[in-house]
Amino acid sequence: MHKAEKKAYGCRYLNIDDHTLLKSIDGCTTNSYDNWKAKIFELYPGSEENARFNQTDLDLLLTTTCTTRICSLSELGKFHCTYLNISNFLVSKGIIADLEQHKAFRSIFGLATWTQIQSRLNIVKPNHTVGTPYTITEILLTTTFYFKQASTISTDTIAMTPGLQVKSKEAIISSIQHLEQAINMFTSRIQCLETGTGGGPPNQQLLPGPPPQNYPPPTQAPGPCNFCGRDNHYIGAYPEAKRYIQDGKICRNTECRVILPSGAYIPRHYQGTWLKDRVNAYHQQNL
Known part of the structure; x- marks a missing residue:
């Protein structure tokens, strides 16, 4: 031309x-x-x-990729094209060697990912010389296989997860509205309790009730003493009952009831209207 x-x-x-x-x-x-x-x-x-390129461009590419990490085949393909464009130029200019080019390509993978890739390489390349870096083509093919397997496992795991449901936007809005109504009702009820109203609407006040009335305490109608039948005292304050206790004719149990010294209640079949009469009849019969 x-x-x-x-x-x-x-x-x-x-x-x-x-x-x-x-x-x-x-x-x-x-x-x-x-x-x-x-x-x-x-x-x-x-x-x-x-x-066109220098060592700084290659170092920047490797540092950025190591920070963000490659997580898909598309990211791997994009990095591979950029890496070859820069590294091939540096190799052609004698800035880096071929082994350095292959070794630097491996450095972008994390420890866990590289362990999986290296396990696959050991199967595919069983006769690989120990200590010699794998070529870019070998690493690229194995990494492609690794990401395809990881994508298949992830898809199967999501498909097998039971009960995984995603609510629609309308359902979420409806749930929020119900929650707001419940909060408003609860707030109104608290305000009712604080202002002295009942469970009705907040503005409805209770009608005043009748004023409290003071009733006198109930009084017991006076009755005769159970021991002797008189009306001016009770058995607990009757001196004659105390004398019977001192003489050993009667005693009191834990409930302060009058009983016989044996601990038995005074039988009702003994003649007498009052306890004193039945106690005397008991002791006369058992002398």
């Missing part, structure tokens, strides 16, 4: 401004194609062929 044709194709798909700029370069029509191309590179510092 003639040099004039090369220059014409070089300006073919440019916009008007860039096309005019390249056509205005000194010696565009007289200089050789290589000289004309060198003058174009002078217009764009850093665009020279030798400065």
